[in-house]
Amino acid sequence: MRGTRPFGRAADWARLLRVSATASVPGDALAGAAASGHRPNRGTLLAAGASLCLYEAGMALNDYSDREIDAVERPGRPLPSGRIAPAAALTASVVLTAAGLRLAAAAGRPALLTATALAGTVWAYDLRLKHTAFGPAGMAAARALDLVLGAAATAGNARGAGAGRCAGTVASSAGLLGAHTFAVTAVSRHETLGAPTTVPLAALGATTAVACATGRTGRIPAVFAAAYAAAAARPLAHAALNPSPQLLQRAVGGGIRATIPLQAALAARAARPGSAAALLALLPLARRLSRKVSPT
Structure with missing residues (x-):
C-alpha cells in the first residue's frame, strides 16, 4: 500500500470509526438505566462514555482484521486504500478499549466486570467470530452487554432507598436489543455480494416480533415501538423485494439507525418516557x- 499515511486525515478516521453510527450507542446506557429502575446519574454518563469507546474500538478493529478482504471487496476504505496504516488502526483499538474500561471502572466494580465481558466479546467478534456462524450471536451479545453495562453502572451510583427493578427487566430489555442486533447483523453478512430473499425477510419478521414484544406493555411504549418498527421495516422490505448489495447496505444502515427508536421504546417500556x-x-x-459518512 504505497502512500500510506500512518495517522490519516480526520475524514479518514470518521470513515474508519463509522461516526455516523455513534448516535445509536448512548441509548444503550439510557435504556439500561431505565431497566434498572433508577434515574440516569453519573454512572449512566460513565457507561455511555465507556460504550462509545468500546464501540469505536470495535470499528477500528473490524477494519484492521478485514483489511485483506476489503482490499478486494471495498478497496476505497481507509486501510486498503492506504489512507490509514493498519498499525494505527490497531493502536486506536487498544487505546479506545483501555479508555472504555477505565471509564467503566470509575462507575464501580459491577460496571467494570460487565465492560470487561463486553470488550472481550468485541475483540472475539472482530478477530474470530465475525466470519463464522456465530457472528450474529456475537454481535447480539455485545449490544445486550452494553445495555447491561448501563444498568450496572446506574444502579451502582444510585442514591436513596429505591431498590430498582429486578434483574429480569434488565435481561428482557437486553434480549430484545440483542434480537434486533442479531437480525441486522445477519443481513450485513451479505451486503457486498447480495443474498436470498429469505435473509431480509427473516430479519423483517424478527424486527416485527421485537416491536410487538416491546410495545405490548402500554400505550406509550406502543407509540415508540411503532416508530421503531417503521424505521426498521421499510429498508428491510425494499431489500426483500430486491436483495441486491446496494439495498442490503441500506437495510443494514437503516437497522443501525432503528436501534435508536428501539432504545426509546425500551426506556418507555420501563416507565421512563422522558428518556425515551x-x-x-x-x-x-x-x-x-449517515448522509456524510456511511454507517456500514
Whole structure:
C-alpha cells in the first residue's frame, strides 16, 4: 500500500470509526438505566462514555482484521486504500478499549466486570467470530452487554432507598436489543455480494416480533415501538423485494439507525418516557450523519 499515511486525515478516521453510527450507542446506557429502575446519574454518563469507546474500538478493529478482504471487496476504505496504516488502526483499538474500561471502572466494580465481558466479546467478534456462524450471536451479545453495562453502572451510583427493578427487566430489555442486533447483523453478512430473499425477510419478521414484544406493555411504549418498527421495516422490505448489495447496505444502515427508536421504546417500556423522548430526538442527527459518512 504505497502512500500510506500512518495517522490519516480526520475524514479518514470518521470513515474508519463509522461516526455516523455513534448516535445509536448512548441509548444503550439510557435504556439500561431505565431497566434498572433508577434515574440516569453519573454512572449512566460513565457507561455511555465507556460504550462509545468500546464501540469505536470495535470499528477500528473490524477494519484492521478485514483489511485483506476489503482490499478486494471495498478497496476505497481507509486501510486498503492506504489512507490509514493498519498499525494505527490497531493502536486506536487498544487505546479506545483501555479508555472504555477505565471509564467503566470509575462507575464501580459491577460496571467494570460487565465492560470487561463486553470488550472481550468485541475483540472475539472482530478477530474470530465475525466470519463464522456465530457472528450474529456475537454481535447480539455485545449490544445486550452494553445495555447491561448501563444498568450496572446506574444502579451502582444510585442514591436513596429505591431498590430498582429486578434483574429480569434488565435481561428482557437486553434480549430484545440483542434480537434486533442479531437480525441486522445477519443481513450485513451479505451486503457486498447480495443474498436470498429469505435473509431480509427473516430479519423483517424478527424486527416485527421485537416491536410487538416491546410495545405490548402500554400505550406509550406502543407509540415508540411503532416508530421503531417503521424505521426498521421499510429498508428491510425494499431489500426483500430486491436483495441486491446496494439495498442490503441500506437495510443494514437503516437497522443501525432503528436501534435508536428501539432504545426509546425500551426506556418507555420501563416507565421512563422522558428518556425515551430524548433518545428519539437523536434519530434526525443519525440520519444527517449517515448522509456524510456511511454507517456500514
